[in-house]
Amino acid sequence: MAMKRRTMAIVYSILIAALAVASASPALAANATPTYSNPLKPERGADPWVYKHTDGYYYYMTTAGGVSIWKSKTLSGLTSGEKTEVWTLPSAGPNSREMWAPELHYLEGKWYIYYTATDRRPNGTGDPLKRRTFVLENDSPDPTKGTWIDRGQVFDPDNDYWAIDGTVLEHNGELYFAWSGKPYDYAGGEQRIYIATLSDPVTMSSNRVELSRPTYDWETGGTPINEAPQFLKRDGNIFLVFSASHCSSDEYKLGFLSAPEDADLLNPEAWTKHPTPLFQQSPENGAYGTGHNSFTTSPDGTENYMVYHANPESGQGCGQFRQTRLQKVEWNPDGTPNAGVPTADSVDLPLPSGEPVKWFLEAEAAAVSNGAEVSKTALHYTGTGYAVANGAGETIEWTVELDKHRNYILDFRYSNLASTTEQLELRVDGELVLGGLALPQTATRLWADYKLASREVRLKKGVHTISVTATSGTPIYIDSLTIYQIPPSELGDDH
Structure with a gap:
């Protein structure tokens, strides 16, 4: 009997140990599928702007990120790309408080950021009557590098009144600037859409012209407002989409004006307002206050595609709960845009056409060992948190199943506050990868910037483990791992 009890105890101990090992193992990431889901940024994603450049990258900005630029290889991965804080508001002056709605444009060989800001009141808060549109300039080929210069206010000297949400249209050799403004400075109240020409990206060259004011019931929920103008061109027409x-x-929504592309865009009579909204809330799908969008195209x-913000619950207003979301735009038989209905969270949607096959793995879902830990005290991470390796030997490991024998790019999204380049050991299936993973400094302030450290590896079809291990006592913050499959056309025969 004693022997039986000892045998049972040993078996029980083995079972408990096996369960403990199993619970510490990383979850298996399923085969990649050609889908994405909303939200792209689950919070602090207001006023999203995306710009597709000729360098093959998408550049994303949002109000809640300060003056920061996200740089992504894919449209569906906007918020998992590199994040660089490129400029900070001055401590005093007309643009020293409350930066809103930044937009990045490449015009005449330089980069420009148009944004809204205001002056500081004696009590330190922003002055609501002094909101204006401003612009920054950078001549670097990469907007996340170089020096951003404050080029001041963009305005009509004869009508220098309250103005927000500036955007630019290039058309027939002309630059047009559109924004949301008021007939004169007053707190609250009606907002209208104005347009003017620019002689260059920083100088207005005509008086403003009013194109739209709130007239329909759907434009007057809470306050009669037309704001956040965005241009979209297709098949001989120009559409000006605005938030109402x-x-x-919760009634925040999108409407639009249209004009023939050969019309005089400064003539209000050339524009026609569509009588019904283009896009609005869907309580059934958990999307409220849907608005402030921008447009782009698939790779x-x-x-x-349209990038916009929405709240996941009713009554959440203009705060940090606004999420960045992505939605395909279709076209009606009459040539007008059709944005459809906001999709529900976590619904699988087809990837934008031309995006590479990828696996996206959160670090907080990986296996952490030897002292590494999961946290979520910082900002602008993807998913629900990130992993931290605080000392030598601490390890973060993912398990993934790949569907083809090919070369793959491993992109690790990280933050390193040290002044030196930190080196991590990189292992694939337990074997060291020569050269490891080098992580240059990102910023001196936690999570001001995120960078990507990349390695290319050859992997067979099947299940693999990928791990990084710290080699020093410098804390390293790992947010995610994205695995891109290199197309066979770039490798030769498939296996």
């Missing part, structure tokens, strides 16, 4: 009603209301240029 107040962002604090191969065959599809139109």
Whole structure:
């Protein structure tokens, strides 16, 4: 009997140990599928702007990120790319408080960021009557590098009144600037859409012209507002899409104007307002206050997409709960845009046409060992957190199943506050990868910047483990791992 009890105890101990090992193992990442889901940024994603450049990258900005630029290889991965804080508001002056709605444009061989800001009141808060549109300039080929210069206010000297949400249209050799403004400076109240020409990206060359004011019931929820103008061109028409009603209301939505591309765009009579909204809330799908969008195209240029913000619950208003979301735009038989209905969270949607096959793995879902830990005290991470390796030997490991024998790019999204380049050991299936993973400094302030450290590896079809291990006592913050499959056309025969 004693022997039986000892045998049972040993078996029980082995079982408990096996369960403990199993619970410490990383979850298996399923085969990659050609889908994405919303939200792209689950919070602090207001006023999203995306710009697709000729260098093959998408550049993303949002109000809640300060003056920061996200740089991504894919449209569906906007918020998992590198994040660089490129400029900070001055401590005093007309643009020293409350930066809103930054937009990045490449014009006449330089980069420009248009944004809204205001002056500081004696009590330190922003002055609501002094909101204006401003612009920064950078001549670097890469907007995340170089020096951003403050080029001041963009305005009509004869009508220098309250102005927000500036955007630019290049058309027939002309530059047009559109924004949301008021007839004169006053707190609250009606907002209208104005347009003017620019003689260069920083100088207005005509008086403003009013194109739209709130007239329909759907434009007056909470406060009568037309704001956040965005241009979209297709098949001989120019569309000016705007946000209507107040962002604090669930009724925040999109409407649009249209004009023939050969019309005089400064003539209000050339524009026609569509009588019904283009896009609005969907309580059934958990999307409220849907608005403040921007437009772009898929990587191969065959599809139109809209990036917008929405709240996941009713009554959340204009705060940090606004999420960045992505939605394909279709076209009606009459040539007008059709944005459809906001999709529900976590619904699988087809990847934008031309995006590479990829696996996206959160660090907080990986196996951490030897002292590494999961946290979520910082900002602008993806998913629900990130992993931290605080000392030598601490390890973060993912397990993934790959569907083809090919070369793959491993992109690790990280933050390193040290002044030196930190070196991590990189292992694939337990074997050291020669050269490891080098992590240059990102910023001196936690999570001001995120960078990507990349390695290319050859992997067979099947299940693999990928791990990084710290080699020093410098804390390293790992947010995610993205695995890109290199197309066979770049490698030769498939295996």
